Structures are given as structure tokens and as C-alpha cells.
């Protein structure tokens with residue numbers, strides 16, 4: 482039995498996409514980030530910080546998207562979605578899992594400031610400017626490094642799922658056209674049939690209400 486605890490468009494999408502790449506039968510349980518259900522005692526028993534994703538995998542319970550991705554790749558090595566220890570691309574793979582969370586945390590902080598804060602609370606303009614600049618710098622660094630079709634020279638891997646998910650969400654805060662290589666990379670990613678299947682199971686997102694959130698004006 483494989484069951485994914487998921488919020489549409491949240492980091493749990495990474496796991497949903499990987500499950501589809503692996504062709505594993507799974508159940509998806511949807512939550513909303515807005516209704517308190519991630520703070521219920523039942524959910525906190527699965528995820529100590531009340532976050533998604535959580536994956537129930539044949540009796541084991543795993544949280545943290547990067548760890549779940551690594552565990553799934555290790556459990557199903559025949560899919561070849563992770564370079565094994567000793568492989569020339571292993572270090573880059575692990576770096577990219579971590580880097581994807583560097584980007585993920587910047588997006589999360591922007592979400593907190595620009596999407597989830599409710600009046601009378603106001604976002605901090607200097608903090609949002611800084612977060613936005615750090616997000617742009619993180620993407621520009623990857624744009625400069627992007628040489629082949631995928632993040633790893635050895636081909637498509639779960640690192641592309643981890644990073645590609647964040648790149649897709651960055652469009653809410655930055656103009657993606659400034660990263661033409663990453664945009665082309667993203668087109669390759671979204672052409673994957675497993676991405677389409679995951680999108681079909683993603684559910685309706687209730688995080689973003691606008692297409693773009695610019696840095697607010699001072700004052």
C-alpha cells in the first residue's frame with residue numbers, strides 16, 4: 482500500500498510526480514494548507530512539523546520530500562532515477578536535492594509574505610526584496626550551469642523532479658523568460674508523460690489566487 486498525503490501544488494507534487502515516473506500504484510489523500518487539517522493530531526502523528534509530503538509506503542511512514550525521493554529511488558533502483566553511491570554523478574545528485582530545497586525555502590518565505598499573511602499584517606518590503614533577489618540569484622546560477630538536457634550528465638533523474646518543481650512555482654515571483662535555458666529545460670520536463678499523469682492527480686490548488694506576485698511598493 483502506497484499512500485501520499487498531499488496538498489495540490491505543494492512540495493508533495495514532487496513525490497506524486499516521482500510515483501508516476503516509477504509507475505507505482507498509489508492513493509492520494511488531499512489536504513488544504515488553509516483549513517488547519519495539517520495541524521490535526523492525526524496528521525502531526527505522521528509529520529512532526531505538520532507538513533506535506535508524507536508517504537506511507539508498505540507500513541513505513543516517511544516525511545521530507547528530499548528524503549522520500551531518495552528512499553523511493555533506492556527502493557526501486559531498476560528505474561535508474563538516482564546515481565548509486567560511487568557513481569560520478571552521485572555528489573551532483575545529492576547537491577541538487579539540497580539545492581532544490583534552497584529554492585523551495587525561498588518560495589515558501591515569499592508565500593508566507595505575499596500569499597498567506599492576512600490583513601492587518603503586512604509583508605516586509607525589504608525582506609520580500611531580499612527573498613526575491615535571492616531566488617533570482619539561485620535560478621541565474623542554475624541557468625549559467627545548465628549545459629545538457631538534464632541536471633546530471635548521465636540523464637534524467639529524480640533531481641530534475643526536485644528542482645523542476647521549484648522552477649515551475651518560481652513563475653509566481655519572477656519573470657522566467659530571463660532564464661532561457663531553464664525554460665527550455667522546463668519544456669522538456671513537462672513533456673514527460675509522468676508529469677501529465679501527476680498533474681491530472683494533483684487536485685485543485687488553493688494556494689495562489691493570482692498569476693504573479695510582484696515585490697510590493699515601499700510604504
Ligand SMILES: N[C@@H](CCC(=O)N[C@@H](CS)C(=O)NCC(=O)O)C(=O)O
Pocket residue numbers: 488490491492493514519531532533534544545546547582585589
Ligand atoms: N523540507 C520539507 C518542507 C515541507 C513543507 O514545508 N511543505 C509545505 C507545503 S510546500 C507545507 O506542508 N506547509 C504547511 C504549513 O506550513 O503549514 C519538504 O521538502 O518536505
